[in-house]
Amino acid sequence: MQRNYLAIDLRGYPSDLFEAVCEVVPAEDFPLSKRGITGVEVFTSSQLRNVPKGVDLIFARGGTVQRNRKFLDSKRINVLSCPYPFDSVQARCAAENKIALELCFREVMNAQAYLRAKVLASFQKTVNLARKYHAPLVITSGSSSDDEVKSPRQLVAFGKVLGLDYSEAKASIYTIPRRVLEGFE
């Protein structure tokens, strides 16, 4: 039995369960809360011009096709979160520019009933397209307190429920996040 997984959480709360955890904060809060690996989240492409120095990762929050395409073409971001509505053009662009697509567990946990079904369907579509075009996928917990921290096994189960293989799900919580932190060198 494998008891411990090597894992990196790119959007989470610091915990011993993970080798490294990246805390994501809005761009304006960045200088106040720098401890360990920190990422900032931008909501519009104009915010990319004002990203503070010393940031380890830049997350961009998608939501519409136009916004997703702008972020994916900009090549300045590391991770695209909420990558839905997602299509094959975006998947190809993410693969070419080596921008990871985020599957956040919190999105599913916070939604209920119809909305949860829609979020799961969007994630499954993202997974299918990312597998087809070899775009990098990362699974994150999105936890904001110690109680909400999920174990790496729970994140692997989340990936498998979305349609990933066991090895792909494991890669999405360790190998790919590590490469994202190293800048795909």
Add this chain to the structure above:
Amino acid sequence: MIKKTQREKRRYILFELTGEETFKREEIVTAIWNSCLEFLGELGASRTSLWVHEYGNRKGIVSCNTRSVDEIIMCLSLVREIENKSAHIRVNGVSGTIRGLKMVS
């Protein structure tokens, strides 16, 4: 009586309740089943062979068949509140025997 070789293979999942609130075993069982029914539906839940074995000292063990381990872990992870109090469940290990799980804890 079913032969040992014809029995369904099971997996045991060790979980831990995080947060400060304490709950009775019955409340935990109801919360897990409600989460399972909400996420998988009645038909999906019936196919998992879910059973809550024991719960005490904020730790517990559930079992399911080998095909639905990930679904059950997902259902446990989706528990947000029990009896209108905030509660989260963390999975600590999966094993083929209860003895194996007790070695983890």
